[in-house]
Amino acid sequence: NDQHFLDALQDTYGDRAGKFQKTGKRFSFPLxxxxxxxxxxxxxxxxxxxxxxxxxxxxxxxxxxxxxxxxxxxxxxxxxxxxxxxxxxxxxxxxxxxxxxxxxxxxxxxxxxxxxFSNSNPILKFIRNTGLVAFDTIPGIKPLVANYAMGLKA
Incomplete structure (x- = not known):
């Protein structure tokens, strides 16, 4: 149900994106x-x-x-x-x-x-969440990652 989905979102993303309050129709497609x-x-x-x-x-x-x-x-x-x-x-x-x-x-x-991000291993989840917090808080890391993602040399 929608509440379980919202709870899972909140559990996955923590407070980084704020409080998830509402959901619409969900779709999926194979990657x-x-x-x-x-x-x-x-x-x-x-x-x-x-x-x-x-x-x-x-x-x-x-x-x-x-x-x-x-x-x-x-x-x-x-x-x-x-x-x-x-x-x-x-x-x-x-x-x-x-x-x-x-x-x-x-x-x-x-x-x-x-x-x-699709692995639910608790250790990997901790590492992933720690990395996301670091990404948000360490000065200069976002431009470095963005340059890498765009294929630009650092």
Whole structure:
């Protein structure tokens, strides 16, 4: 029932978000992650959710897509400067290879967050809650984490 749900929310988040008082209709959907085996084939490049679908954690799929687009634009700009074919398979494969490390890092990070927050082990719950309190109270940690999440160097 709604009260049990509210109690579970309060238990999970503590007082960080205030007092939960009301709930609406709840929905759920399966979380999945996919990384396309090939993101550049011939003259076609997969981007965004067509290339990688990750858990919807803090907009990381969007951030990753923006970084993919930024890097592809750099490759295309270089091709234009050299009056070269914008659909050159070698260039597109180089783009694909250049993005894999970041994509795999974000996928691993999102999966770790989802696993960490879906585990009800009391020790892990204590560590998780302590980390959230630290995140809220230690000066400078939010920008550091935000830069990491956006793929920016610290």
């Amino acid at each position: 999945s992650q996919v990384l396309a085996e090939k993101q550049a084939v011939g003259r076609v490049v997969l981007m965004g959710n067509a290339a990688h679908t990750i858990h919807p954690v803090a907009g990381q799929g969007f951030n990753l897509c923006m970084r993919d687009a930024h890097v592809l634009v750099r490759y295309l700009t270089e091709q234009i400067a050299q009056n070269a074919d914008l659909g050159d398979a070698v260039m597109l494969q180089a783009y694909e290879a250049s993005r894999l490390t970041d994509q795999q890092r974000v996928i691993k990070f999102c999966d770790s967050v989802v696993r960490g």
